[in-house]
Amino acid sequence: MEKVLDNAFAKAENDNVSQWNEEKLGDLIEIKYGKDHKKLNNGNIPCFGSGGIMRYVDTQLYDEESILIPRKGSLNNIMYQNNPFWTVDTMFWSKIDKTKVFPKFLFYQLTLIDYTILNVGSAVPSLTVSVLNDIDVTLPPLPEQKAIATVLSSLDTKIDLLHRQNKTLEELAKTLFRQWFYENIEDCKFEKLGNYVNTIDNRGKTPPNKPEKTNFPLIEVNALKDETRLVDYSVIRKYVDEEIFEGWFRAHPKKYDTLFSTVGSIAEVSMFLLEIGSIAQNVVAFSPINGMSPFYLYEVLCFYQRDIKEFDIGSVQPSIKVSHLMDYEIPIPIDLTKIEKFDQIILGNCNKMELNYKEIKNLEKLRDTLLPKLMSGEVRVKQ
Secondary structure: HHOOOOOOOOOOOOOHHOEEEEEEEHHHHEEEOOOOOOOOOOEEEEEEEEEOOOOOOOOOOOOOOEEEEEOOOOOOOOEEEEOOEEEOEEEEEEEOOOOOOOHHHHHHHOOOOOOHHOOOOOOOOOOOOOHHHEEEEEHHHHHHHHHHHHHHHHHHHHHHHHHHHHHHHHHHHHHHHHHHHHHHHHHHHEEEHHHHHHEEEEOOOOOOOOOOOOEEEEEHHHHHOOOOOOOOHOOOOOOOOOOHHHOOOOOOOOOOOOEEEEEEEOOEEEEEEOOOEEEOEEEEEEEEOOOOOOOHHHHHHHHHHHHHHOOOOOOOOEOOOHHHHHOOOEEEEEOHHHHHHHHHHHHHHHHHHHHHHHHHHHHHHHHHHHHHHHHOOEEEEEE
16 A cells, blocks of 8 residues: 555646635634434434533434534544434534535545634633634645545555454354354353452552653543443553553453453453553453363453443443452353364454455544645645
């Protein structure tokens, strides 16, 4: 991908960049208000709030290209839509003047703005139409806008494909577990979870942390909520330095250990596949012992998640006591060769997911490096 893109770029020429025009956003788009969704029936049309998709409804608000801009809440969560959609009152949508601007180009340019600086709210972050209309937008000629958007879109398309591949691999593992083990539960014996795991537990140990990124992210509960078994490092906001990482924690998880949340959003499950970082005190790690497969362990905890949540002993907020969980009985196949075959398949899936994740990060880095350079004219697209 990088080699193909290298051939697409040229050095910027100052005289060409001077042909770019500056426009007000209000001259390029008509900003519209979202509407209440509560009376709409369920359907297959996405309904957006400022945090993302809220539900799917049966009615569209608009069906052409549009840029969605938060009115309240997560102000930097700009979205592009090219399919029918609905937005609620916390999310603006827009009609775009395509004679002046290529919609996808405008979307990418608007993602460079920090909208929190434009916040006019007090208790709740907010934007207004007048504030947004006054934003300055620099535009190259339409053909170059399209060329720039095409380059950036090709990267996003590849990233999306890799995410979908990982989701498919995850769904395959769950289907295989259900067919091989749950649907043949009579071929299993039930034994206590505690017989098959060692627990890595840093509860009561709150390390000194910092918001600046280091090589040692602190994995908290919100990072266990990805659609796949991969830890979602994009939501992590706390990091430790190497000295704290090496000396503060009781222990660190090992590759393929299962991560499990015990406080707050309880029974969230992930796998320590990438071997990056350590766990915060509301997350424990389970290392398989006594012949337990790490992949089977992960699937068991996912499959019986609803049952496990019944161990909640919290009052102010949900909480699970690990010692109670150790008494939970899980199915263990009598024929262990089934687990061995399951391991072989899922190990291959996990290896592919790991490679996909690394490629996603490389492509995101490339896109995020190119984006401001293309938008400023520092790097030009050959046409």
